Amino acid sequence: MDSIIFHADMDAFFVSVEELFDPSLKGKAVVVGGSPDQRGVVSAASYEARKFGVHSALPLVTAKQLCPHAVFLPGRHDKYVQYSRKVERIFQRFTPSVEMVSIDEAYLDFTGSGRLHGHPLPLAHRLRGEIEHQTGLSVSIGISRTKLVSKVASDLAKPRGILSVLPGHEAALLAPLRVGKLPGIGKVTEKRLHDLGVTTVGQLASLGPRILNDLFGQWGESLHRKSQGLNTAHFDFHEEPKSISNEHTFVHDTCDAEEVHATLAHLVERTAHRLRDHQMFASTITLKLRDLDFQTITRAVSLEEPTQLDCEILDSIFQLLKKSWDGKLKIRLLGVALSGLGYGPLQEHLFQRESREKRTRLYEAADKIRGKFGFDSISSARAVK
16 A cells, blocks of 8 residues: 655745734735844745745845845744644644644645545645635645655645645656755755766666765665655664764763773764764864763864864864863763764875875774674773773
């Protein structure tokens, strides 16, 4: 039995709710988020404002420059929550299988409900009509066998549209789209694909799983399945991360330098292992330290050259520790975070290349052992306590 997944996405939700309370806003360029002289960002924009390049997360001052005639509103979150709950209750009258993924979008599973609801397309029309009748809001709906394709379809159907993708036609729908349209592909991955000459989903699919695995590690399988419109539920833990971090809370607060250094070495091994698992490099290293009084110190350093090597990350962490800890204050928690992530290619000094290649081979060998026998099957002497 084929799955039947709806992705329902409310159209310009915050703006649409504002229009219910002030109908004069309809047809105007409206920006929700605050005054343009504030330092905030856009929460939502009407389709009229979007035509001028205004979008969510854009600084309000920039939105004003792009669309000077727009109406700027502070927003009323309590009202948005109220209407979101109204919409959710309507969803639940149609199916008990509802997954609200944000305040204005949800997945609805209608698998096996043919006898009750009939064909999916008329059902979507009834659902959209019920939402409009009960709330005055409009919704776009995508229908397919997978969450990924349904989400893409609802986006293509906006505003107030319905797009149903028949089984077996998923790859054809996705092929001409730019790769950034696929959920889970961020700007870093999109740029790397562009550098490889891959701009469309069809070009991504043509690379095949083997090449994608070579380029992106374990996430390559997820990328290949995305390009085909297949279910990626078991692979999406390898989605492109914005940062990678690990923390450790001590059972007893400690000022034992040996224990502190060993713990940091272990945290670095874990974060660097995950970094290489994504085949990424980090340009910012962050140390987090919390003392017995729950005071938290966070220090970071930006590297001249991004790295994925344990030794280079650990050296930076120890330098940050030296600036943050006097060796006497008892520590409750330690954390290591890697950010500023990217995919290379790594630009490095010639005299460093040979040394780095040897270290890279060493860590890759350790990663293979961990992949076969578990993470704790091998560790550096520094991390042993």
